[in-house]
Amino acid sequence: MAALRFLYDCDPGADDALAMLLALGRRDAIEMIGVTCVAGNVGLAPCLNNARRILELVGRQDIPVYAGAARPIMASRGRVSIMHGSDGLAGSTLPPPVMELAGGHAANEISRIARAEGKLHICATGPLTNLALALILDPELPNFIEAITLMGGAAFCPGNTTPLGEFNFVVDPHAAAIVFEADIPITMLGLDVTRQALVSAEMIRRVQEIGTPIADEVAHLLINYGSKDPCLHDPSAIAWMLDRSIFTSVEAHVSILTEAGPAAGQVLAAVSERHLAGRQPNCTVVTGVDAQAFEDLFVEALHRYP
Template identity: 40%
Template sequence: MATRKIIIDTDPGQDDAVAILLALASPELELLAVTTVAGNVPLPLTTRNARQVLELAQRPDIPVFSGCDKPLVRALVTAEHVHGKTGLDGAELPEPTMPVQDEHAVDAIIRLARDHPGLTLCPIGPLTNIATALRKAPDLAENIGEIVLMGGAYFEVGNITPAAEFNIYVDPEAAAEVFASGIKLTILPLDCTHKFLVTRDRADAFRDLGTRVGQTVADWTHFFERFDMEKYASPGAPLHDPCVIAYLLWPDLFSGRHINVEVETTSDLTRGMTVADWWRVTQRPENALFIGDLDAGGVFANLTDRLARL
């Protein structure tokens, strides 16, 4: 069976790191590149963190391209209060030695999409790189088979403001352009990812793998769960970004509906809100598959099994 070619566009972030590891552990996917963007932490750190994750998985052959260091029109908002000052606090990793490619991430996305028509983009951070690539090469939309992203919310509403999820909030103009691009779009919002909790038993399962990867993932989740468990009074922290890769691998474990989703860019009060027409009360055309639920137990079992391969 042919592998699915993907690019992960990311701002690691502990949960971003687990998403990268899951992709690397899955033979159904061919990871062509990791492109980095400013988001959870500034761009130099997201680029460093991506390289650390690849070296942890012993995959320095995967090229890393550094991208946009700020949103399209706004000042950068970061999330060290969640992910720590490095973005990957919680586990000690050596400084990476693999190179960063000279080519800008935006140019790499354009080139790879043209070289591999039908590839899947997997943005798990702000959408600045993707929107910039579409601005620079409008024909790009014809070469991308699908965008599967983590971002937004509906019933759950926001995690950085009362109305907005972080990835969309950081660069709502970029998100609005991507959502309007006409490219096949699947969105994994907080409504789904907040059901994918790393409980104590699940964290222990990572640690019990007895591998460096398993121990590191357990340490990462232990670090950032302190914030989410206090904030949400939940039994564990949500692993947001791995849901994107899990959806590619096991779509039958997820459910959602095709609806219209637009992004608020003009209101200070609701900046970055994803206005999801879940009940189809408008006449706006469907532009996204909006995922509302998943079989968390099934996905975690599969995730743990895959991480054991690294």
């Protein structure tokens, strides 16, 4: 079976970096064809640097990196996460990037790449600003997107940035609302499942034993980022693309609250017939994961690097 080709929209971020390293180790199953960056975990400039630092680490300078939105749609500036350190990679010693950025704004490039692919799969693990802008600029774009797998939201559990909201959706709730209203098949891996995919001492030990430069960098990220947030948020989205059998999920109609205030970015996930009120589900909400199988999948991918 041919590898699933996908565009990665992200805000690297330590857990985005871990997600990239998981994906890039499994070229047999999924093939990253481009990276579009958005401000989120850190500002846009360090996100762009970090994406290229990771690609250079694994020798994948052939994958283009595009600059996207530096702020949310309806705010003059976003918020950043304190979990990733000042550089976004938890104080990594990776050198500054050498590879050049690709030309074009991420929103335009999403549209161009989707048309070139015919049916594009997108994995998004940051605020959804780039995707929302692409959908605004190109109303026909949903016809060229096969599916979106995203990390974001908190459907049936408390938030991590506000009591009701997860970071990515709180940063740009309007963007999230636009994406969920676009009639595109969406799989959402939010805090409901990512809080079950945890960094463990055993996982760190297994990664350290591999003994390659790539595994050493992964161990650094797991130790330094995991000490602040032990949840492997963004790698969960990649793991879903690799092996859905280790997850559980429900079909729901998801909408996003956008009104300013403590509920901005909250997910309303209707599952029961009564709550659906005649609406059809628009999202697969992932709710559980086999944590040991997830760890095995992650570690095995690192063994595949030369």
